[in-house]
Amino acid sequence: MSVLAQTRISILDLAPIRDDGGPAQALGNSLKLAQHAERLGFTRFWVAEHHNMDGIASSATAVLLGYLAAGTRSIRLGSGGVMLPNHAPLVIAEQFGTLATLYPGRIDLGLGRAPGADPFTARALRRERTGSADDFPADVAELQRYLGPRNPEQRVIAVPGSGTQVPLWLLGSSLFSAQLAGERGLPYAFASHFAPRLMHEALRVYRNHFKPSAVLERPYVMLGVPLVAADSDERADYLATSVYQRILALLRGHSLVQRPPVASMEGLWLPHEKQAVGDFLGLAVVGGPAKVRAKLEVLLEQTDADELIFTGDLYDFDDRLRSFELLAELHRCG
Template identity: 85%
Template sequence: MSALAQTKISTLDLAPIRDDGGPAQALSNSLALAQHVERLGYSRFWVAEHHNMDGIASSATAVLLGYLAANTSSIRLGSGGVMLPNHAPLVIAEQFGTLATLYPGRIDLGLGRAPGADQFTAQALRRERSGSADDFPEDVAELQRYLGPRTPDQRVIAMPGSGTQVPIWLLGSSLFSAQLAGERGLPYAFASHFAPRMMHEAIRVYRNHFKPSAVLDQPYVMLGVPLVAADSDEQANYLVTSAYQRILALIRGQSLVQRPPVQSMDGLWLPHEKEAVGSFFGMAVVGGPEKVRARLEVLLEQTGADELIFTCDLYEFADRLRAFEILAQLR
């Protein structure tokens, strides 16, 4: 049996908004995609917290997860992730404790250390709170206490939340969260879908620092992978230009709404921009079925990852559905 067939596969959705659509369509598509990958046997469907971005509709992550959970039946749902510096840990414990109470055994809580927004947006989110990335280890510990068993001397409880033991994942694109996840004995997801440069080093740091815990007796690594699977290499190379245009817009500080694919990116980007987009998509798997399979088998051989979570930023929703279908058929 191939490594891919033995590896869990999951989906990370950003609820993308098209240039001719709006957030209602994006959120409806997110649910349709969750139902689609659930039928295909995917393990998880996570959504990511982003703010002040006109092309992403998943800002109210816990609210969106409630919508998804109410309309699916078995797939695990979670945050990939909640940006903890933006929130009081008690609020997150109550939100995800409520989700876990309503949908027991199906909710994951992935936590990011970065604010995930510019300084003006971060200030608007936090107001007078002094939260920062430097508080992350303490905030994680506080959150774990709220979700764990209530203690006799506990003065503040999360209700719902207390005793739910919602599984916590640490997410990261650097070595900080890798080391913290290892020391706390938590599962670790590396953001190689947009920042692949330190992937191998982060995996090494996580595994080297891992200490067994009440939730995990050995390291568990999940990697983010951009997916553009199509029925042929040529079709995939055409479809991926939508994703290229979106990252180019991010680099330039322009609108992030999805744009249709183009026959060629020549003339749309400068050489240094092409290089920057290429770096962002260094882990991208682009091609027909056999090329996708070969690329993923090499990735799993090189990393020993326990799970892969895929983003798929294609313009036509039907092409996104087809990409996840092709991937499922390769296993």
């Protein structure tokens, strides 16, 4: 059996909004994709918190997860992640405690340390809260207390939430969360789908600092991977131009709505922008089945990851479905 067949595969969705669509279409597609992933045997389906971005509809992460959970039966659902500096830990404990109460054994809570927004948006989210990334370790500990068994002397409880033991994951694109996840004995997800540069160093830090806990006996690593799989290399290269355009728009500060693929990116980006997009998507897997398999096998051999979570924001929804279908076939066939 190949290493890919032994590795769990999951999906991270941003509920992307097309240039000719809107949030309702994007959220409906998110549910259809979750149902597709469930049928195909993916382990989990996560959505990510983003704010003030016209091309992403997953801002109200817990609300969206409730919608997805109601429309699926068994796949694990979670946040990839909730940006904890934006929220009071009690609120997140209540939201995810409610989800875990309604859908027991299916909810994950992935936590990010960055606000995931510009300063103006962060201020609008927090108002008078003084939360920052520096509070992250304390906020994680507070959240664990709310979701754990109730202490007789505990004056503030999360209802629902207390005693639900919602699984916590720490997410990161640098070394800080890697070390914290290791020290707390929590599973760790590295954001290599957009920041691959420190991947190997972050995994080393996490594993070196890992201390067994009530949650994990050994380190557990999940890596983010951008995926564009198609029936041929040529078709995949064509579809990937939508992804390139979106990252280029992000770098330029332009609208992030999805745009259709183009025959060539020449003339759409400058040389330094092409390099920047390439750095951003340094771990992207683009190609037909044979190429996708080869790239993933190399990645797994180099990282010994326990799980891969894939993004796949292709313009045409049918192409998105096919991309993950091809991946599931590769995974199943070993």
